[in-house]
Amino acid sequence: MPASSPPVLETENLTIRFGGHVAVDSVSCRYESGSLTAIVGPNGAGKTTYFNMISGQLKASAGQVRLYGNDITGLSAPARTHRGIGRAFQLTNLFPNLSVLENVRLAIQSRRGIGLNLLTRASSFGSLIEEAETLLDRTNLLERAGETAAALPHGGQRRLEVAVLLALEPDVLMFDEPTAGMSADEVPVILDLIREIKGDRTKTVLLVEHKMDVVRSLADRIIVLHNGALVADGPPDEVIASPIVQEAYLGVRKSHA
Numbered sequence: 358m359p360a361s362s363p364p365v366l367e368t369e370n371l372t373i374r375f376g377g378h379v380a381v382d383s384v385s386c387r388y389e390s391g392s393l394t395a396i397v398g399p400n401g402a403g404k405t406t407y408f409n410m411i412s413g414q415l416k417a418s419a420g421q422v423r424l425y426g427n428d429i430t431g432l433s434a435p436a437r438t439h440r441g442i443g444r445a446f447q448l449t450n451l452f453p454n455l456s457v458l459e460n461v462r463l464a465i466q467s468r469r470g471i472g473l474n475l476l477t478r479a480s481s482f483g484s485l486i487e488e489a490e491t492l493l494d495r496t497n498l499l500e501r502a503g504e505t506a507a508a509l510p511h512g513g514q515r516r517l518e519v520a521v522l523l524a525l526e527p528d529v530l531m532f533d534e535p536t537a538g539m540s541a542d543e544v545p546v547i548l549d550l551i552r553e554i555k556g557d558r559t560k561t562v563l564l565v566e567h568k569m570d571v572v573r574s575l576a577d578r579i580i581v582l583h584n585g586a587l588v589a590d591g592p593p594d595e596v597i598a599s600p601i602v603q604e605a606y607l608g609v610r611k612s613h614a
């Protein structure tokens with residue numbers, strides 16, 4: 358790929374103000390295919406707000422979000438999903454009263470753009486079910502395919518959200534605190550899934566995560582936000598060891614001896 362090729366995803370001087378408060382402050386960053394970038398920073402640093410501006414839940418006050426070099430800053434969240442930006446762990450992704458299988462089947466159908474009327478042909482319906490079952494197998498949910506999404510425990514619902522996300526086949530996958538609220542036995546399942554997605558090396562993965570052990574085990578790169586600004590960007594060991602992270606994020610004070 359020539360050096361001048363645009364990255365899969367890029368933010369340039371991305372900024373949002375709430376009243377007088379600058380929550381995300383001119384963040385410029387490129388995300389390449391096959392990479393997993395963790396976004397870390399103290400509470401209130403602007404991580405979720407930055408995520409919301411990439412996925413389209415919030416409109417930027419200034420700056421741009423570009424996908425494959427195309428400016429998508431003005432697009433709605435659904436339009437961005439359609440273009441290939443997928444975000445997990447927004448409860449709105451699930452239909453609680455539909456079965457686990459139907460949730461995934463509908464996502465596949467929406468990706469393929471198949472209307473319900475075309476599903477009268479048993480063969481096309483069968484292939485949707487088959488693909489949905491493959492994704493449920495991958496996310497350890499096949500045994501619960503017939504249950505409603507609402508009946509799943511928290512960790513199961515999160516895995517179902519990942520199955521729905523995978524069904525949409527996005528190029529960019531965004532995970533906001535994927536292990537939050539999960540029981541100890543559920544955590545490795547979700548981390549293995551993210552590791553597997555990263556292992557494909559065809560996707561661009563963004564992860565907001567507080568737990569440094571999770572970040573260390575998954576990320577190729579860490580960016581650090583502090584007071585809305587990007588203050589560090591690089592390989593995990595280097596960034597975690599940097600004075601700005603030790604001081605600003607991990608709360609380690611500089612020695613003045």
Ligand SMILES: Nc1ncnc2c1ncn2[C@@H]1O[C@H](COP(=O)(O)OP(=O)(O)OP(=O)(O)O)[C@@H](O)[C@H]1O
Nearest residue numbers: 375378379380398399400401402403404405406407
């Ligand atoms: N809709 C909003 N209106 C006003 N202020 C907001 C809004 N959303 C976020 N903020 C402010 O923007 C700043 C960044 O918040 P954000 O939730 O993005 O931080 P964060 O890094 O994700 O924090 P945490 O790790 O606690 O989730 C905070 O000061 C927050 O109060």
